[in-house]
Amino acid sequence: MTAVKVGIIGAGSAAFSLRLVGDLCKTKGLSGSSVTLMDIDENRLMAVHALAKKFAEGLGADIKFETTTNVDDAIRDASFVVNTALVGGHSYFEKVRQISEKYGYYRGIDSQEFNMVSDYYTITNYNQIKFMHDVAKKIEKLSPKAWLLQAANPVFELTNLITRTVPINMVGICHGHHGVDHIIEKLGLDPNKVEWEVAGVNHGIWLTKFIYQGKDASPLIDELLEKEVGNFKPTDPFDDQISLVAKDMYEFYGKMPIGDTVRNGSWKYHFDLETKKKWFGEPWGGVDSELGWKWYQDRQAEIATAMQKVADYFQKNPNAKLFSKDTLDEIISQTKNEVKAELTQEIYNLLDPQRKSGEQHILLANALLNGEKVDLVLNLPNNGTISGISDDVAVEIPVYADKDGIHHYEINPPLPERIKKMYLAPRINRMEMALEAYLTGDRKVLEEFLIRDPRTKSYDQVVKVLNEILALPENKEMRDHYSKK
Numbered sequence: 001m002t003a004v005k006v007g008i009i010g011a012g013s014a015a016f017s018l019r020l021v022g023d024l025c026k027t028k029g030l031s032g033s034s035v036t037l038m039d040i041d042e043n044r045l046m047a048v049h050a051l052a053k054k055f056a057e058g059l060g061a062d063i064k065f066e067t068t069t070n071v072d073d074a075i076r077d078a079s080f081v082v083n084t085a086l087v088g089g090h091s092y093f094e095k096v097r098q099i100s101e102k103y104g105y106y107r108g109i110d111s112q113e114f115n116m117v118s119d120y121y122t123i124t125n126y127n128q129i130k131f132m133h134d135v136a137k138k139i140e141k142l143s144p145k146a147w148l149l150q151a152a153n154p155v156f157e158l159t160n161l162i163t164r165t166v167p168i169n170m171v172g173i174c175h176g177h178h179g180v181d182h183i184i185e186k187l188g189l190d191p192n193k194v195e196w197e198v199a200g201v202n203h204g205i206w207l208t209k210f211i212y213q214g215k216d217a218s219p220l221i222d223e224l225l226e227k228e229v230g231n232f233k234p235t236d237p238f239d240d241q242i243s244l245v246a247k248d249m250y251e252f253y254g255k256m257p258i259g260d261t262v263r264n265g266s267w268k269y270h271f272d273l274e275t276k277k278k279w280f281g282e283p284w285g286g287v288d289s290e291l292g293w294k295w296y297q298d299r300q301a302e303i304a305t306a307m308q309k310v311a312d313y314f315q316k317n318p319n320a321k322l323f324s325k326d327t328l329d330e331i332i333s334q335t336k337n338e339v340k341a342e343l344t345q346e347i348y349n350l351l352d353p354q355r356k357s358g359e360q361h362i363l364l365a366n367a368l369l370n371g372e373k374v375d376l377v378l379n380l381p382n383n384g385t386i387s388g389i390s391d392d393v394a395v396e397i398p399v400y401a402d403k404d405g406i407h408h409y410e411i412n413p414p415l416p417e418r419i420k421k422m423y424l425a426p427r428i429n430r431m432e433m434a435l436e437a438y439l440t441g442d443r444k445v446l447e448e449f450l451i452r453d454p455r456t457k458s459y460d461q462v463v464k465v466l467n468e469i470l471a472l473p474e475n476k477e478m479r480d481h482y483s484k485k
């Protein structure tokens with residue numbers, strides 16, 4: 001048993017924090033550990049703290065919690081630092097998107113081919129990238145042996161930046177590979193009898209191996225797509241793993257795109273709302289359209305309120321039973337005028353002791369500390385795993401972790417050349433451009449992104465859109481940074 005300190009930066013990201021806390025409480029090998037919840041939003045922090053404490057108590061887990069608004073406190077003496085903060089919040093993304101659209105850049109200048117995810121900004125996200133870089137440098141200074149588990153986006157750019165420039169233990173973690181579970185479930189297969197592998201880069205991963213009971217099961221996916229895609233109607237904007245766009249990418253690249261990769265195709269699927277609707281289905285046109293993203297933002301705001309309400313209830317009723325239908329019914333009846341019952345239930349479900357979180361952070365910690373071997377999909381330097389990609393590029397690949405560290409599996413069968421040359425190479429190139437811009441402060445590199453953008457019609461358009469974004473008050477530091485050259 002190993003008791004350690006885990007620091008969570010941006011812990012007000014409620015659903016995520018509670019999933020980690022739940023995993024920690026259920027991991028016997030980490031009993032006695034402490035969690036430092038850090039956020040700049042004290043209200044969110046207090047709500048997460050109340051729920052986390054209640055959860056640990058309900059499970060009878062020996063986990064201590066503390067809260068702080070000081071990032072150093074979350075890092076000092078920590079063995080693991082999970083970073084899930086979003087500097088400037090979602091409202092910053094909306095401001096930038098609005099300015100961009102005024103100049104003809106539908107869904108914003110950060111939405112680029114193979115990177116269409118609406119909160120994965122790489123060009124205008126200086127404050128977020130700088131904050132993440134600074135946290136890594138603080139870890140080097142304050143807790144040089146700690147692991148940084150990078151959950152906040154852009155995971156691809158950040159994993160590359162940090163692994164190349166700060167000598168600490170670090171991996172990028174994303175849950176996009178759970179798209180494979182969705183396929184397995186849709187096919188009605190026993191997950192324990194499926195052997196699968198994904199490989200690529202973050203939000204650009206492909207199903208390279210899919211074996212069921214010892215036989216190649218890709219034909220089952222072909223049949224599923226054939227059967228389901230014709231009259232496809234998404235249940236929510238995220239429902240795209242079995243969709244027309246996934247099928248089209250699969251046919252073009254030869255392997256099934258997994259998870260967020262489906263959102264990250266070429267312009268073919270993203271020119272405008274009509275195009276998005278055609279490929280991702282009605283009514284939203286996928287989560288990254290204006291309609292889909294509004295659905296997601298509204299839902300996130302409601303979830304934050306639901307969390308606050310559930311936390312308030314337990315603070316007022318400290319003896320209420322943790323996970324019981326009666327407690328849930330009472331919370332719903334008290335809050336039904338302010339929050340939808342289904343969202344209260346969703347937050348409440350996070351407190352279910354039987355629930356698997358699907359997150360990898362605590363599994364990794366337990367493997368590294370206690371030697372309990374585990375298979376994971378992580379972002380870390382390629383080091384020869386995918387041929388044709390430089391060793392220092394962070395790839396998202398299957399690995400196993402144990403007491404000796406993290407070990408890469410061989411990708412077999414390998415990724416098709418078409419994926420490497422036509423999808424990964426241009427995405428890697430844009431990551432290199434984003435790091436070059438950030439590290440040199442050379443505004444010309446930011447401009448170069450847009451000069452190569454099919455939506456650009458003149459250099460004047462490039463200059464004006466960047467000027468207006470850089471003039472935002474919250475971008476003062478970014479403005480100074482890009483004025484140096």
Ligand code: NAD
Binds near residue numbers: 012039041086089151
């Ligand atoms: P959010 O805005 O709801 O939560 C982020 C939290 O960060 C907030 O509580 C905010 O107060 C806090 N924060 C902001 N500035 C901070 C600072 N300087 N120090 C500490 N905390 C600060 O955002 P979200 O939707 O939960 O997303 C958070 C990040 O996680 C985003 O980058 C998102 O893209 C990413 N994400 C990653 C995955 C993954 O699997 N890796 C999945 C979902 C979201």
